Each structure stands twice: as structure tokens, then as C-alpha cells.
Amino acid sequence: MRLFSGLLTVRRAGVMLAAAMTVTLFDPNTAVADATTKPVLHGRHWVAVTGKPLAATAGAMTFQRGGNAVDAACAMLAATSTMWDVLSWGGETQALIYNPNTGEVKGINALGVAPTGATPEFFREQDMVYPPEFGPLAAVTPGTPGGLMVMLAEYGKLSLAEVLAPAMQMAEGYPIEESQADYIESRRDILSQWPDSKRVFLPHLDEDDPDKRAAPRGGEIFRQHDLLATLQKLVDTEAEALAAGKSRKAAIMAAYDRFYLGDIAEEIVRANREAGGLFTLEDLDNWQVHIEEPVTTNYKGIDVYKLTTWVQGPVLLQALNMLENIDVKSMGYNTARYIHTLYQVMNHAFADRDFYYGDPYFPPAEPVEGLLSKAYAKQRLQALNPDRNDPNVKPGDPYPFQGDENPFEELLEKWTPIPPSAEAEGTEGFQQAGLMTHDEGFRAGTTSIQAADAEGWVVSVTPSGGWIPAFIAGSTGVGLSQRMQSFVLDESLNPFNVVAPGKRPRATLTPSMALKDGKPMLAFSVQGGDTQDQNLLQFFLNMVEFDMNVQQAAEAHNVTSFQMQSSFGAHDSQPGRLQVTPKVTEWVREKLTDRGYEVEIIDRTYSPITAIWFDRVHGTMWGAASDYGDDYGVAW
Template sequence: MIHTDTSSKPASFCRQVATLGICLGLVLCGVIPVSAQDTAKPVLHGRHWAAVTGKPLAASAGAMMFARGGNAVDAACAMLGATSTMWDTLGWGGETQALIYNPKTGKVLGINALGVAPTGATPEFFQEKGMVYPPEYGPLAAVTPGTPGGLMVMLAEYGRLSLAEVLAPSMQMAEGYPIEGVQADNIERRREIIAQWPDSKRVFLPHLDDSNPAQRAAPVDGEIFQQLDLLATLQKLVDAEADALASGKSRKEAIYAAYERFYRGDIAKEIVRATREQGGLFTEEDLASWEVHIEEPVSTNYKGIDVYKLTTWVQGPAMLQALNILEPLDLKGMGYNSANYIHTLYQTMNLAFADRDFYYGDPYFPPAEPIEGLLSKEYAAQRRALIKPDVNDAMARPGDPYPFQGDKNPFSKLLEEWSPIPPAADADGSDGFQQAGVDHDAAFIAGTTSIQAADADGWVVSITPSGGWIPAFIAGNSGVGLSQRMQSFVLDERINPFNVVAPGKRPRATLTPSLALKDGDPIMAFSVQGGDTQDQNLLQFFLNVVEFGMNVQQAAEAHNVTSYQMQSSFGAHVSEPGRLDVTGQLPPYTRDRLKDMGYDVKVVKRTYSPITAILIDPKQGTFQGGASDYGDDYGIAW
């Protein structure tokens, strides 16, 4: 059920505020704001707590928990449940990735609630079906559900409230809530895929009339959208908790009784039955043996700020590698979004993401990833020396971090054969199963939701949950929409020997919550929606604050640049070396200079996904919340 491998030491929130000695937003690292630019949204200010996420309704769910006396973990769990119920690019059968600062120990801990490949999921299985990568959707695209377990473990270990209290907003929404037009239209666009699966069809397409195919099948904007099967499943969890409490169990034990019912009881049996009936591979043992890992995150220090990420089962360490490469450089002196600055960022990301593409995978599945070498400052110096000052390197390759941890690379031959452009699957979707019909650009940017929460007792939470997005396969009467994360595996070890699909293994995910500390005290929680763009967005957001003095809202709204040179984690895993997307805010002179450097510069409306962030103001002892001006992301603070 749960695996823990963290250590701890005491700390207090009062010390956090009193000893920080810097003022983020204006004087962090001694820099002046790049401008006093207006923002579309104001900074959220709060003294007692802040909750920011992908949907206003979900932020309200977090606020309800604070009003009940809950802490930031309770609020984050309620927001997680609400966004899953709203299908905010995730569902209840998806995966949850979190970082939590625990003020009782003074430590950052990681929550690994990513599902694993089921029994029978081997490269040969998919290759025999003519696939170059596992499928993008359907029962064969699913790893075991992780979000319910992640939510319950976080709540049991670090929250204050009961499961019934935290799930109350989700249950009210499952009973029926007015669906947003954007989501309703998304369902309608995917109706042909959804209609393949009886329970998905029943839930998502309430107006489907086979005799009148021109009639809209999905709900309309503002219609009360009901998920009564999901409501029944959530009620079963609450009932299991109540029964355990009635028998004299503690709060924690009662929440774990609900966990047991989901993964080893009647809920698990229904998920397995329905999935296998539709061609999936899940077994009851797959769910019963899966566990949430409470783990030690990884970090690097950038100019006195400790930045924390989850380890190699997500892409987060790539941002830490990029910070290590950039740290000695005078980024501020280059000028914000100058051609030189953008070129330096792009080349740095090329090198960090090439390492991601070859070396990242499930750390609980041998062989061990070379994370010590990858995050070595000496290795970063070697990588930095490869940056060409005035031309894009379209052939940037993974390096060899093993010598920087005193080891020999076991995959040196595969490294020599590695290509920046991987073998591509048939992208026309002609088999009706391999491709979900999402083009490369949309998949690269589209993604999940993000959740940030903080409170005056010192708890700080950053979560990037995902999986089970529309078009989701709903597993029978459970009402649970399953993950599509299997597609992030590879079948060919030449692409990445650490990320080849195998039963019981986690795919390398794109999901990447972030926390920043100064002198051991939390100063910022931040994460972002999106796919492979996430750590690009977050790197630029972080530098906007640290190097260019933007406040949290300015940094969230600032227009990023986007590289497509790394290999996509979705669909056909496409790579486009040299492609650089910018917005019209970048001056023509700068765009022309980048073209002269060999970039394929494209001017697009949007180059970023919605960032959510909470900054802890050490001077005032308050919280500053921010969310980008794209999409519905916003928050509440008090």
C-alpha cells in the first residue's frame, strides 16, 4: 500500500518567515524587476492560506477544507478529487505526483502515485499488434490507477480531516454539476472514440441517438452532468472509512481501510472485470500489489535556492540539470528574451532533455538510473562546454554521466547508436486504435491540471496529477476513467533502455511538481499543465522570478519560448530539432536573429500552458498566488 524511505529533522514556520532574509519578486538575488508590467489577473494575497488549481470550482473545494480546519494537504487532496471529477485533463483512474514540505520535519518529501504496466504488457505483446509504441487510448493504454491511492496516502499521513470530509465536494459534483462548455465540446469532438466503450458511452454521451447521428451526443454548456457510478464508488470509500471508525480504528487506519477496498476489494474486482472484458490486461494482483511510494526527492542549488523535483520516473530532474548548466552564466546581462538568452536556454534544454530521453525511467525497476551523475555540477560543466555560441545544434545527444558518479556506462553501445529522431509510428491512425487523433503540437502542449496549496502552519504542497483524460475508458460500473500513460513507454531499448515497457514498471511521465526553498525554508510552490513543455515552462517561470525580478503573476503570464527538439512522450514520439515557437510579443529583429542561428522560428498565439504558483513572502509572512492568463486556472486565498 505504501513505501517510505525519507528522513527528517525539526523546523518551524516561524523560523521560515523570520530568517529568510530576502524578498522574492523584487529583491531575490539582488535583481530589479524587468518591468512594472500590468497583468491580466491580480496577484492573490493571503495571510492564512492559499489554494490555486486548474478550475475555480476545484479551488473552492480547497477553500472548503481550510474552512473546516484542514491544512494544505487536506485542501490539495480535495482539489485533486474535484479536478478528477471534472475531467480537467485527468480522471480518477489516472496518476498523482506530489511534493510536500512538512514543517514538522523541515523536509520535502515526494509522493509517487504513478501506476504500473499490467501483467502481459511486454514489447513483444504490442509489437505483435503492429505497434511501434503502446496505444494512446483505450484499455490497453492504461497503467494501474494511482490517483485514489495517492490521495488517500497523502491524506492519511499528512492531513487532518477525514476522507468523508475531503471527498464531500467531489461527491457533490459526481451527483451532478454544471459542466463547462469547453469540456462539453471536447467530449463531443471525441464522441466516435468514446462510443467504442459501453460505459464511457453511457456516461459521456447522454444524448447519443444512433438513429440521428447529426444530433449532439455530449452534454451542452451548463447542463447538469451526472456520474452516478463514480458517486457510488466514492461512497464505498467513505463507507469503508466509517465502518473502520465504528470498529475503533484510528483516523489513519480508517482511511487505509478505504484504500484496501479500492485496491483489494469490490472496486478493484469491478475495474479488472470491465477492463479485461474490453481487451485490457489488468489482473486483481496488479492492483493489489501496487503501492504508493513516499520517497526522497532530488534537488539542486541555484544561486542559493534549493529547487526540488521528483526523480527519474518523471522529467523533473531535466529542469535541475538545466539550472546546473545555466548557473554560472550571466542570464540577466544577456537581457530578458534577447536572442542570446533564448539561444542559451534552447541549447541548455536540448542537452538536458537529450539526457532525459535516454536515461530517465522507473527508479524502482533495475537498472538504476545515473541520477547522481546527471545532477553533478561537474557533469553540467561538461555539458555547458558543448553549447555553440551562435548556432543551434540539431544533433544534441545524451552525454555520459556515469564517470561523474564513479561508474561505467552499461549502455555505452546503445548510446553510440542513439538518434535524436526516434523511429516513428504510423501516425495516420488507420488502425483505429493506435492514434487518438491529437496532432503532435496539441499533444506537446496539452496536459493535466496543477495544484498548489500552502498554509500558515508551514505545509506547502505542489501536485501535477494527470491520466484518465477524455477520451477515457471508463471501467464498468466503477465510474473510474483509466489512465492513458502506457503510451509514454518505449518498445525499443535503443531509444531509452530505462523506459522499455515491462509488467510492474512505471512509464517515465512528463508530470513535474516543483518546490523551492531558501536556507531550508519554503519560498515557492509551482507547477504547470502541459505535456513535454512542462519543465520548459517552469524553467522560464523560475528564471523570470529569480533572474528578472518578476512577481509571481507576471512570471506566470510571461510568454515563453518552446522547443520541440526533445522527443515527445506521446503518440509517435516525434522530435523536431531546431523548431522554436514564439509569440508575436517577440520583436521581429530578435526572431530574425534566431533564424540566422539556424532556428525554424514559428510565431504562434500560445507557447505555454497555465502555470499555477504560490510564493511565500518572507517580509510580510503572507502568501502570493498566481495563475497564468490562459485557461481557467485560478485560486483563492485568505
């Protein structure tokens, strides 16, 4: 039994959260936390945090209208979708909601599904190794509009019109950020393939002068008249339903029906099919939002909640189940031993993700009970090499831990960390095919949203999909998702995530929530792709093991592993590759190299975390937004 010697003492130390914003001296075995770039957001009545300042303002405006945290989260979702903050209205929405009236955490599953005709055979006939990265064939059915309206109808207080008002003002015209405008210009060759995308994104395109800038410039008013008309249709439908005597909830769902059954759906399907896509009206009609039970584990007295296997969220719980058997704090923050242990634990959790995670509403059934078993975690822990990186970590067998036999033993035996297709093609081949590189896929962006109020409502959202270069569906102004690429075509890679009509791809999107003694303690999520639960695991440990406050933990520099399979592009893996920042000392980097890692030093690892921590002593809320990128919050 190869265990980390002396590290299996289960500690029951209480959670200590440092309130000071500046720290000068720390014990060597605690966090080396600097003064933060941004201050903690202190709120008594509400907190709204998301990926863009304008969107955080939309949340604040909604709170000021009298909305609760769900209303504010929906307003921020609408605003970020309108801003193309690495998502748009045709993307997907994943959320966790704490309901103070019931004391329960509920999940919102608003991830689209593969359309009719989307089979492995279809994509192989197109000479594709995986579904494409962008365009009409990359799209699953739109999820964000339905997710927003179901959340609002079930848990909000305001009308759809009130919640969409900030986004509609933005669709009418808002000053676009320079970084976004320049990115649009860099993708003009792809965007110009599709007439409606070209019309919206490239208003200055001059076919006779290819050197002239086609995209808006930073600060220019960016207008989306088609999208505004679509949002107005939803608001008008709600108003008509209310005038006819319908309830608030029924009126919002009337707008939902217009999007998925009415003229908006018809235009989305028409535009998608004319461009070579597979959407049918039945695909949009049959799709539905699921309000579901999240999965959870207890880490040293803290109940941590994630969405289940249609996203990667359970890997965080699997990692915590292993780490609770280790005295993490005694290792010291970002020491060689700590980083090595973290890396190996993530290897084992992510290997399980790569083979066992998929759509729980589509057979075969994922072995969730076994994957989250504490006994299974201890078995996985025994396989960790305490001295060197293991580049050949494979999925385990969770089935015995739920009293079953593994139906995929033969596939499991043949499974390799690097997919055969990636080995055969190589990174260069996939780049020539137009697929994301490994690094692009790992950091493929999204946004994150946190909202909380004095009534006790707490919301954590990680929406995504329909990022630039987006295919805009006709006159709707709606950019469609590109999530199809997260499917695989070969069951030997993952028998639970093979593309099929009506099935959800296993996504990377992963909102998070933690409760202590039955009360909210922390809401947290992060932008990114396969980095997300790596970032969130380190953020969580920064707070509960290394005594950082929420802003210090959000700004702390993470380490990044590339050993798990990418969920995008070539789906390849790079065992042993490890990125750190200069804050990891040269001595530690040398020790990691000795353990078999290929250590890369970069200025800042990608970790744009947003979070809210609940101060039970003073009855207040502490908001945090990373100093990476444009993440921003407002509190009152």
C-alpha cells in the same frame, strides 16, 4: 572549449521580487513585465490554486472546515478528477509536500504500473510501434485514489469523508463548462466504442439521429451516479472502520484496501479485461504508493526540489546546474542570445531525459548522481554551440561523474534525436494509426495544484491521466489512465523506459518546490506534457533573474522548443522548431532565424502555471494562476 564568451561569471545577486502589479519602465537588461491580467492572490492564513474555479473552491471549503494544505490539496485533486480536468480518478498523482514539523520535503509517487502481460512482444504482435494512445490497453493501474488516500492519511488532519465531500457533490451533478462539453462531443466516435463511457459522457446519444448532439451542453448538470457510488463506498468503509475503533489513518487505509483489493478492484479488472485489457487483481494488489526522497540542486542559494527519474523533473535541475555558470541576467530578458542559450541548455538536459530516465524501482538503475553532478553540468555546457542551433544534440555520459562505467555505450553511440520509427512512419502515418501528433503530445494536458497554510504546510501536485476520451471501467465510474503510451518498446531509444509488467512509464508530470535558507520560497507547477519543465524553467528564471513577481512570471509568454522527443504518440522530435509570441520583437526573431531556428509566431505559448510565493518579510503568501485557460485560486 567552446563556451559562451564572457558569460561564465557566477553571480551571487540576491533574489529580488517586484511587488508592484504595474510596471512602466525597465532597464533593458531586466524583465519587460507588463501589468497582469489577474491580480496576485494575497493570503495570510491559506492559499489554494488549481486548474478550475470549482476545484479551487473545493480547496477553500476544505480550509474553512479546519483542514491543512494537504487536506485542501486532496480536496482539489478529488474535484478536478471528478470534473475530468484532463484527468480522472483512474489516473496518476505526483506530489511534493513540505512538512513544517520536520523541515523536510517529501515526494509522493502514485504513478500506476504496466499490468501483467504488457511486454514489447505483446504490443509488437498487435502491430504497434508504441503502446496505444487510448482504450483499455493504454491503461496503467490507477494511482490517484491511492495517492490521495496515502497523502491524506500521512499528512492531513480531516477524514476522507470531509475531504471527498465537494467531489461527491460534484459527482451528484455540477454545471459542466462549455469547453469541456464541446470537447466531449468532438470525441464522441471514440467514446461510443465503450458502453460505460458512452453511457456517462453521451447522455443525449440518439442512434437513429447521428447529427443530434450526444454530449451535455455547457451549463447543463453533468451527473456521474456510478462514480458517486464508488466514492460513497470509500466513505462508508472509512466510517465502518472508525466505528470499529480504528484510528483515523487506519480507517482511511481501509478505504484504500477496498479500492485496490475489494469489490471496486474486482469491477475495474472485470471491465478492463472484457474490453481487451490486461489488468489482473494481482496488479492492483501489488501496486503501492511510494513516499520518497526528492532530488534537489542549489541554484545561487536556492534549493530546488523535483521528483526523480520516473518523471521528467530532473531536467529542470540539470538545466539550472548549467545555467548557474552563465550570467543570464546580463543577456537581457528574451533577447536572441538569452533564448538561444536557454534552447541549447534545454536540448542537452532533455536529451539526457530521453535516454536515461525511467522507473527507479525497476532495473537498471538510472545514473541520477552523475546526471545531477555540477561537474557533469559544466562538461555539458562546453558542448553548447554559442552561434547556431545544434540539431544533433545527443545524451551525454554521466556515469564517470558517479565513478561508474556506462553499460549502454553501444546504444548511446547509435542513438539519434529523431527515433528511427518516427522517421520511417512520419507524422501522417502515426495520425492514421490514431496516435497523438507532435503538438498534441507536447501540450497534452493535466492540471496543477498548489496549497499552503499558516502552519507551514506546502503542497505542489501535478496529477494527470484518464483524460477524455477515457475508457470508464464498468460500474465504477472510474476513467482509466492512458499513460502506457509513454513507454518505449525498443531499448535503443531508452533502455530505462522499456515497457514491462509492474513498471512505471517515465511521465512528464513535474511538481516543483524551492526553499531558501531552509524555508519554503516557492511552490509551482504547470499543465501540459513535454512543455512542462520548459515552462517552469522560464517561470523560475523570470522571478529569480528578471525580478518579476509571481503573477507576472506566471503570465509571461514563454518560448517553446520541440527538439526533445515527445513522450506521447510517435515520440518524434523536431529539431530547431521554436515558437514565440509577438512580444518577441521582429529583430530578435530574425536573429534567431540566422542562428538556424525555424521560428513560428503564435498569439500565446502554452504555459498555464500555478504557483505560491512566500513573502518572508511580511509573513504572507502570494498566489498566482496563469491567465491561460481556467486556472484559478482563492486565498484568505
